[in-house]
Amino acid sequence: MGDIIHSLPVLNALFQNFKDAEIHWLIAKGLDGLLQNHPMIKKLLIINKDQWKKINSIGKTIKELSILSKSLRYESYDIVIDLQGLLRSGILTAMTGAPFKIGFSDAREGSSIFYNQRVKGDKDIHAVNRYLRIIKALTGIETKEIKFPFPPFNPSNEIIKLVDSLKDYYVIVPGARWQSKRWSPDKFAEAACLLENRSIIIGGKDDIPISQFIKEKARDKVIDLTDKTNLKDLVFIISQASLVLTNDTGPMHIASALERPLLAIFGPTNPIRTGPFGTKHKVIKAEIACSPCYKRTCSKMDCMNNISVNKVISEIKSLSL
Structure with missing residues (x-):
């Protein structure tokens, strides 16, 4: 993606x-x-x-x-x-x-x-x-104006009604294809409880167990739409969000391209190469010697585990929402 x-x-x-x-x-x-x-x-x-x-x-x-x-x-x-x-x-x-x-x-x-x-x-x-x-x-020409042209979103009526009813909401993306890119679901749940607004959790079929865990912990603070949206729904949901809290994953790039306020959590990968593009974002990354390692799996996960909930919430508050 x-x-x-x-x-x-x-x-x-x-x-x-x-x-x-x-x-x-x-x-x-x-x-x-x-x-x-x-x-x-x-x-x-x-x-x-x-x-x-x-x-x-x-x-x-x-x-x-x-x-x-x-x-x-x-x-x-x-x-x-x-x-x-x-x-x-x-x-x-x-x-x-x-x-x-x-x-x-x-x-x-x-x-x-x-x-x-x-x-x-x-x-x-x-x-x-x-x-x-x-x-x-x-x-032979340098591209001066960088644009991300999306096609029309055309979300489902159900998604439009949900977004309209919430008015002001955040998006949480707790999954990632690599195990090593995933911040702790327990920390995502804690962060969701501390955020001012309700959050919509998005992701694919493989992310269902993670999202269910967060939902059980955060209860009414989150709405779990994991594996319940198509791509056009997903893009629309992100486009209307007040904030996106995410691992290094596909929806992060959608949020960045749509210029949504964004906090991206990075561990084994390099945000200089594949981080969010633009200015309406922050990247939070633990500065440890082995990162970036580009390993898909890790038994220690120090680069992700060393990122605290308090640090994430503090960075979110510093974003211009």
Whole structure:
């Protein structure tokens, strides 16, 4: 999810600089809701990449890749941009047969071998600025005004009614794909009880146990919508929030792009590279020697455990809400 949000300024710059261009976007199934009906995108190409990882689905994967390859070549693309820079995305780039294939020279997993135009990315800058180096390579122009263009939200009536009834609320995002990125659910619950307004908890199916724990502890101070929203609902909920309290996860990037007041809790990752972008946020991080380690799991979790509830509440109060 974060990669998609970080790519939106590139979409905006392409749309502004190449008025007559037809833009297509290749996106993973399950995340397409973020870009459905986007006025800048002519076509969304949806791939089931999670299925590709399953050995017992290899037959379906080969068939899908064969169909996808033919579809990509049929489009006769002039330019293909690979922002993700993984082996999978590099192979898909090559499958298009486009005459101009551009990506980063320092892309991961050897994917740069699939490009005929390579741009130095620099991994010690924010991903948004890194991605925009592609635009500079294409146009020779530095992107001065960075915008994150979202499609129309179109949330459900139930979500609209809930948001209208609350008027002033916070959003809590207690989950994360990596175990090492998760602040303690007990601390999230304590923080929710200390916050001035009620909070909406959001997340996916895997986050349900965490959210249920917080709900049991914080009771009426939270509304648990974990795994009860689609992506358009989720974006709308975040867009109307007075504050977002979050781990380093996808919804954090949505909140940042929508310029919502935001406090992000960081541990094993580097906020300089993939933290919230912009100015309406604060990052709280324990300064310990082993962070950032980029480990998905950790038996000690000192970088997260050393962040207290009192510190989080103090930082929230210092935000301009």
